[in-house]
Amino acid sequence: MLPTASWTRPNRARTSEQTAEWSRAADMGRGRAPCCAKVGLNRGSWTPQEDMRLIAYIQKHGHANWRALPRQAGLLRCGKSCRLRWINYLRPDLRRGNFTADEEATVIKLHGLLGNKWSKIAACLPGRTDNEIKNVWNTHLKKKASEQKPGPGVGQSKGEAADGDPDTPVPSLSSASSSMTTSEGSNGGGAGEQCGTSNEPDTTDLPSPLELELELEPVMDILDMLADAAPTEALATAAPMPTSSCSSSSPTTCGGGAEELLELPDYIDMDADIWSIIDDDTARLQQQQGDATVPCRSTTKASPEEEGTDWWLEDLEKELGLWGPAGESQPQVGPHDQIGYPGQLYETEGDVAMGPSSYPQSRSDHHQASSSE
DNA sequence: AAGCCGTCCAACCGCCTTATT
DNA sequence: TAATAAGGCGGTTGGACGGCT
Structure with missing residues (x-):
């Protein structure tokens, strides 16, 4: 990458x-x-x-x-x-490197649920950006997904998932949902549609327990579905969010003013x-x-x-x-x-952000990795 | 060795949504 | 309430590169 x-x-x-x-x-x-x-x-x-x-x-x-x-x-x-x-x-909180198998599985599953809602998918993959996920999907996950499960559902092509059935009431990752997938939850930002993007939880905007519950509901459904399909590890991939992490799609929640x-x-x-x-x-x-x-x-x-x-x-x-x-x-x-690059540097510094595997740090590496798949 | 081809992915476009006036 | 501004999102593009012939 x-x-x-x-x-x-x-x-x-x-x-x-x-x-x-x-x-x-x-x-x-x-x-x-x-x-x-x-x-x-x-x-x-x-x-x-x-x-x-x-x-x-x-x-x-x-x-x-x-x-x-x-x-x-x-x-x-x-x-x-x-x-x-x-x-x-x-x-700085970007997680660079290869998608782990768990992350790939999560992307595939979420794509099956959400379609081309890259930002929402990204919200469940800490450190991954919607653009990155989109690229990964289009380059090899789409193929992999179709191989794994031909036919509708997870194996949907992006067109089928996003365009073919736009009215499908897919669970929406609401603001609270995103938080839920993080380890810290509260995302004070109004734009908080993604996973715990705020580094400084705005307690004044915290939803009420009832609101939270309602907003969490769809995500709980997703997570349940994920859990059913991939008992632990995929969820482990999807759930944790570094405390400093910002969503790929809601950067504004990472820092407000000066x-x-x-x-x-x-x-x-x-x-x-x-x-x-x-x-x-x-x-x-x-x-x-x-x-x-x-x-x-x-x-x-x-x-x-x-x-x-x-x-x-x-x-x-x-x-x-x-x-x-x-x-x-x-x-x-x-x-x-x-x-x-930040990610690369993280790695050299003891890998604070890197996952177990990483995307190649050069094209040659990448191709090696790709060929090894 | 050279050209072709497929893959990768950063960057862009333009529409949609949300916030502000 | 309408108009405008700004942010966000998803689709697409195109250059670089490696592998293959």
Whole structure:
């Protein structure tokens, strides 16, 4: 799953002509312009610098407002792009690596129940993103599922599951349901449709016991069904959620405003230097843009914990070739460069987040793993 | 060795839902 | 209540890569 190609392949950016055309089209009421239609925004693969900037900003300020985030973080990206990048790739609680057999079984079962409700499926697989699950499903689980159980049900193709019977009253993973699949439950966020995404349970929004029960009901059904089919292990896969985990689909519940920072795991922290980088770059950028709305970084000193656990970003920077004085390094990326990604780094640090098996960290590895299946 | 083909997956698009004004 | 903004979701795309011929 290591997106080694991410930073190496050509940018898929539209031409400025296309972008301009879209803008015109939108202005004229002809259809809807892409969200990134703004001229000057980057598109396509993310650069290491952009990743670093995004990570640093979110670590510091959270991501209460994705729309405003890019500008405030000094990123020439649209908010959507930032959100996707964070959710699918940069989130520190992402669990990278191969899907375990249990996870695969869970996906297959849940897909049979829910269809292409990737976000809901993801809500039951801690650390997995809807995008990842969707990709895994489309690449090999679909085939596997059909082999396991030809015919309707679990073996449904995605079309059958999602499109063929959209009215099927599949159990809905409601907000509380998601929490239920986590170890901690309370998901204060209003968007809490996913598993315990909130790091800071908002007790003021806790549902009443009755509400909770009602909301949990459909999920209990799912879990019961899962339990019937796969007594323990699949559920074990589906149930636990790291306390710091955020849902793939409800990142906003991970951290609200600037002062309500997402709680990255203890083993993750930002190197203090990154703030120099961010501040410098942002200030410079804002100066260029004449934008005075840049949020000033808090002057509060990093906590002792932060100072002691900054290996994550440090490693990341090193891997990205960014290590060193700000602005001096350039990304040393090339084909199959081993770029440091959160998941990978976790693994090297004693595997806090990795499961028993992991997706290959390179394409060759991946293919080896695939062929061994 | 070179070209073709299948696989993988990050990133994008656009619609839908929810929140806010 | 309607309009608008923002977030979320699912489907799709297309470049990179490895394996095969």
